[in-house]
Amino acid sequence: MIRVGLLVVMVCASLWGQTKPGQAKNWTSPKTPWGDPDLQGMWPGNMGVPLQRPESLGTRTTLTDEEFAQKEAQAKKQAQADSQSTAASDSVGIGPPSYWVERGKPSRQTSLIIDPPNGRLPPLTEEEQKLRKEARGGKGFPGEWRGEANSYEDLNIYYRCITRGLLGSIIPVVYNNGNEILQAPGLVIIRNEMIHESRVIPLDGRPHLNPAIRQYMGDSRGHWEGNTLVIETTNFTDKDAIGSNGAGYPGDPGHHSADLKLTERLTRVDADTLNYQATIDDLKTWTKPWTILIPLKRNDHYQLLEYACHEGNIAISDILSGARADERKETK
Amino acid sequence: MRNLVHTTIVASSALALLLLATAPTDAQTYRAPRAADGHADLSGIYEALNTANWDLEDHSPQQGPMWQTGAIGSEPAGESVVEGGTIPYKPDALEKKKLNFANRRTNDPEAKCYMPGIPRANYMPYPFQIVQSPRGIMFIYEFASANRLVNMGKPEEAGSDTWMGTNNGHWEGDTLVIDVTGLNGLAWFDRAGDFGGKQLHVVERFTRTDPYHLNYEATIEDSTVFTRPWKISMPLYRKVEKNAQLLEFKCVEFAEELLYGQFKKQGSK
Numbered sequence: 001m002i003r004v005g006l007l008v009v010m011v012c013a014s015l016w017g018q019t020k021p022g023q024a025k026n027w028t029s030p031k032t033p034w035g036d037p038d039l040q041g042m043w044p045g046n047m048g049v050p051l052q053r054p055e056s057l058g059t060r061t062t063l064t065d066e067e068f069a070q071k072e073a074q075a076k077k078q079a080q081a082d083s084q085s086t087a088a089s090d091s092v093g094i095g096p097p098s099y100w101v102e103r104g105k106p107s108r109q110t111s112l113i114i115d116p117p118n119g120r121l122p123p124l125t126e127e128e129q130k131l132r133k134e135a136r137g138g139k140g141f142p143g144e145w146r147g148e149a150n151s152y153e154d155l156n157i158y159y160r161c162i163t164r165g166l167l168g169s170i171i172p173v174v175y176n177n178g179n180e181i182l183q184a185p186g187l188v189i190i191r192n193e194m195i196h197e198s199r200v201i202p203l204d205g206r207p208h209l210n211p212a213i214r215q216y217m218g219d220s221r222g223h224w225e226g227n228t229l230v231i232e233t234t235n236f237t238d239k240d241a242i243g244s245n246g247a248g249y250p251g252d253p254g255h256h257s258a259d260l261k262l263t264e265r266l267t268r269v270d271a272d273t274l275n276y277q278a279t280i281d282d283l284k285t286w287t288k289p290w291t292i293l294i295p296l297k298r299n300d301h302y303q304l305l306e307y308a309c310h311e312g313n314i315a316i317s318d319i320l321s322g323a324r325a326d327e328r329k330e331t332k
Numbered sequence: 333m334r335n336l337v338h339t340t341i342v343a344s345s346a347l348a349l350l351l352l353a354t355a356p357t358d359a360q361t362y363r364a365p366r367a368a369d370g371h372a373d374l375s376g377i378y379e380a381l382n383t384a385n386w387d388l389e390d391h392s393p394q395q396g397p398m399w400q401t402g403a404i405g406s407e408p409a410g411e412s413v414v415e416g417g418t419i420p421y422k423p424d425a426l427e428k429k430k431l432n433f434a435n436r437r438t439n440d441p442e443a444k445c446y447m448p449g450i451p452r453a454n455y456m457p458y459p460f461q462i463v464q465s466p467r468g469i470m471f472i473y474e475f476a477s478a479n480r481l482v483n484m485g486k487p488e489e490a491g492s493d494t495w496m497g498t499n500n501g502h503w504e505g506d507t508l509v510i511d512v513t514g515l516n517g518l519a520w521f522d523r524a525g526d527f528g529g530k531q532l533h534v535v536e537r538f539t540r541t542d543p544y545h546l547n548y549e550a551t552i553e554d555s556t557v558f559t560r561p562w563k564i565s566m567p568l569y570r571k572v573e574k575n576a577q578l579l580e581f582k583c584v585e586f587a588e589e590l591l592y593g594q595f596k597k598q599g600s601k
Contacts, residue, residue, distance in 0.1 A: 032466065033368050040467050150600035152592045162584045163477075182465040182481075184375060185368055189463060189470055191479070196447075198472050198479040200461060206575045215580035306494040310476075310584045311446045311518075320595030327597070 029227040029268050034185045036203075037227040039266055042304065043179045043274050043296035045172030047104035048075075051243065051252070051292070053111030053119025061119070062108045071106045078103060101174040107295075112171065114277075115291040121253055122288040132255060141241070141255050149323040152316050157240070160316060161309035163216045164194045165240040166233060166262060167278060170294065178304035179296065181266075181274075188222055188229060195309045201231055209235050214258060216240050231264040242280065257284040272298040364506050364540040367464045372506035374540055375464050377576050378568040380455035380548075383410030385442075387524035388564060389418055397437035397523075407523075413455075415563040419526060425557040432525025441519055444591060445583035447478040447495035449519025450512045450534050451550040451564065459571055461578050462538075469501055469508065474578045482510050490514025497534070508538040517554075529557045544570045 030038040053060075063071065082098040111119035124132070135141045139148075142156040152160060163169070169192035170179060178193030188201045201222040209219045211234075219235035236258055243252035260282040267275045274296045281289040364372035383391070390412040396405040412418070421429060432439060442448065448456055458474040469482040482501040490498035490513045498514035512534040520527050528534075537549040546568040553561035 040465070150597035152588045152596070160584060160588065163582055180467070180481075182463065182467045182470055184463045184465045187463065189465070189472070191470075191481070195477075196479060197477060198470065200463070200472060200578060202575075202577065209577075209579075213579065216582055217580060303491075305491075306447075306496055308447060308495055311444075311495060316588075316592050317595055320592055324595060324597065 027270050032183055036183060036185075037224060037229070037268070038183065039181045039188070039229060039268055039274060040183050041181060041274075041298050042300060042302045043181060043276075044299050044302045045104075045170065045177035045179060045294060045296060046107065047102060047172040047174060047177070048107040049104075049109045049112050049172075049294075051112045051171065052121060053113065055118075055120070057110050057119070059117045059119075061110055061114065063110060068106065068108050075103065075106045102177060103174060104172060109293075109295070112292040112294055113290055114293045115279075116288065122286045122290050125283070125285060125287055128255070128257070128285045135255075149319045152320065155316060155319065159319075161195060161313045163197065163240070164192075165242065166199070166217050166236075167242045167280070167292075169194045169197050170276065170278075171243055171292070172294070176305075176307050178302055180304050188231075191304065193304045193307055195307050211235065214238075218260075218262065225265075227267060229264075229266040231262075231266070233262040233264070234260075236260045236262075253280075253286075255285070256280070256282050259284045269295075274298070362540070362542050369464070369466065371464070371503055372508070372540055373464065374462050374469075374508055374538055374546060377459050377461045377571040377578065378546055379457070379459040379571060380566060381569050382413065382455065382566055383408050384413045384455040384564070384566060385452065385457055385522055386410060388412065388414050388522050388526055389524070391524070397440075413564045413566045415565065420559045420562055422557060422559055425527075425529075429525045429527060432520065432527060434525075436523055436525055438590065440523055440525070442475075442523065443587065445476050445587040446519070447476055448473065449495050449515060450480070450497050450499075451536065451552070452519060452521050453478055453496070454536075454548055454550075454568065455566060458581060459576075459578060472578060474581045476581065476583055482508075487511070493517070493530075495519060504537075506539060508536075510536040510538070512536065521552075527557070528552065528554045530554075531556050538568075541567070544572065546570075 032038045032040070082101065082103070113119045113121065116122055132140055142154055148154050157163060173194070176193040178191075180191040182189040182191065186202065186204050188203065189198055190201065191198045197217060199217055199220055201220045203222045203224070205223070206221065208221060213219070213235055214237040215235055216237055216239070218233035220231050220233040222229055222231045224230070236256065238256070238258040241252070241255045243254065260280065263279045263281070265275075265277040267277075269275050276294040276296050277291060279289055279291045280286070283289075364374070367373040367375065386407045387410065391407065391410055393409040394407045396407050398405050437443065442456070447453075453460065453471070453473045453475065456473070456475050460471060460473040463470040463472065467481070468484050470479065471482065472479045478496055480496040480499050482499040484501050487500040488498060493514050493516035495516055495518070497512040499510050499512055501508055501510045503509070515528070515532045515534070517528055517530040517532050531554040533553050535551045537547075539547045541547050547565065548568050549563060549565040551561055551563045552558070
């Protein structure tokens with residue numbers, strides 16, 4: 001009975017909230033039935049913004065009308081070329097045919113990086129420069145595959161379908177950009193199409209895992225600051241990289257250390273836009289923290305499909321066995 | 333003195349309450365707490381506590397697929413979770429199951445870190461979490477980061493085949509019923525090589541029987557493999573540890589030597 005009474009009060013309250021005068025103009029964040037800001041929905045990424053800003057643009061965060069028109073014309077040309085291309089090619093790779101790729105809708109935003117103000121990655125620490133140079137006996141971390149394939153370890157975790165990492169699962173690339181947010185009392189789930197990740201984020205204020213436990217996706221804890229979901233993630237492994245690990249953006253941020261502390265801030269700014277902001281604080285790797293902003297657009301029609309990357313990964317055995325076949329040819 | 337009397341009264345009424353709370357262990361009389369939407373609240377982290385992942389059917393203890401690991405990785409005995417005891421295979425399918433068993437060390441999709449499919453995901457020796465959200469009911473499995481979102485709205489037809497299937501759910505009283513189609517038929521049901529085919533159709537039933545258990549049932553049919561539909565059932569146990577959470581088990585790295593080791597350059601790491 002008490003429960004029924006409470007329900008009636010809640011329904012009345014929400015009806016009253018909707019009809020409150022003066023609110024029609026200013027969009028207010030909807031709430032879940034249990035009273036949290038409601039971020040739920042399908043929020044696919046859009047590869048229309050470069051990670052780093054071209055140096056020529058300085059501290060300018062948006063394109064001029066002229067620059068934007070140019071970008072749009074370029075995108076149109078690219079889309080036409082993509083649609084006319086065929087899968088046949090004399091080069092071998094793991095990429096999809098270009099008519100599959102999602103290059104994104106042009107945007108005026110000049111870079112995903114919004115801090116530092118020049119929109120560029122801060123310099124690497126000396127320690128990290130040394131590490132990147134000396135990794136794997138001087139070969140460096142495996143980035144974009146350049147042909148050497150003695151072992152699967154010569155290929156990065158992107159090729160190996162291990163994970164895109166936390167940020168790499170959200171930073172838009174040319175395919176599988178689906179992100180879905182689900183909520184339940186006491187937790188938020190961020191689902192990524194890349195590679196079927198689903199991060200369960202507790203909101204109950206529990207402590208982080210012991211630092212002895214390290215995970216590719218880290219260990220996330222969330223809380224609300226007004227209508228913003230703030231997620232702090234620690235306990236990362238140092239085997240991961242930020243971005244798409246060498247296979248996406250030129251000048252990918254690359255390897256990070258286990259000290260990485262990631263702070264994400266998710267805010268709905270209107271019915272169709274969710275601002276996703278993330279600050280990367282890893283002073284062992286970058287000399288300063290840096291922040292990216294990805295405005296995600298709601299798309300109720302987007303279908304997040306199961307990406308069985310590893311299950312369908314014939315690239316690794318093909319690349320390795322191909323390299324062995326080449327060696328046999330050479331020794332003959 | 334007054335304190336003592338007070339304590340005694342509090343203690344005995346607490347005991348009475350405890351008895352009252354624990355007395356109706358029968359699933360018929362237990363009423364699950366309600367979720368935000370008014371349906372039974374099944375949310376939580378669960379894990380099976382049986383040997384179904386070794387073999388759905390009755391099995392004696394035996395050495396595991398890797399003699400090198402000795403008693404570690406050997407198979408404990410277990411009783412069948414199949415109604416009637418055995419899986420009604422067609423003769424040629426039974427032969428394939430035997431072949432699967434013979435090659436289980438290299439061919440079991442679990443060894444390869446492939447998504448476990450349905451029903452196997454629910455009784456692997458890894459926890460999974462059920463989350464009841466207004467967008468659907470999410471199942472998140474620790475093994476291989478597998479997951480599935482159960483659509484609780486208008487049923488959707490399966491698109492392309494997947495490992496974790498197309499999941500349409502509805503409530504029958506306090507029981508969550510999930511109709512799983514669009515399964516690719518590549519997953520196994522256990523380490524004994526039990527399997528389904530391209531026509532695999534699984535109907536699952538999850539019922540909360542008390543604060544700490546779910547009853548799990550799955551009806552499995554595939555006329556290309558089995559002579560009739562058959563059913564498994566088992567309890568699933570809630571993890572009651574404080575702050576229990578799923579951890580990461582990204583097992584691709586653990587399977588690469590098995591999958592790709594043969595293609596490495598001789599002498600390379």
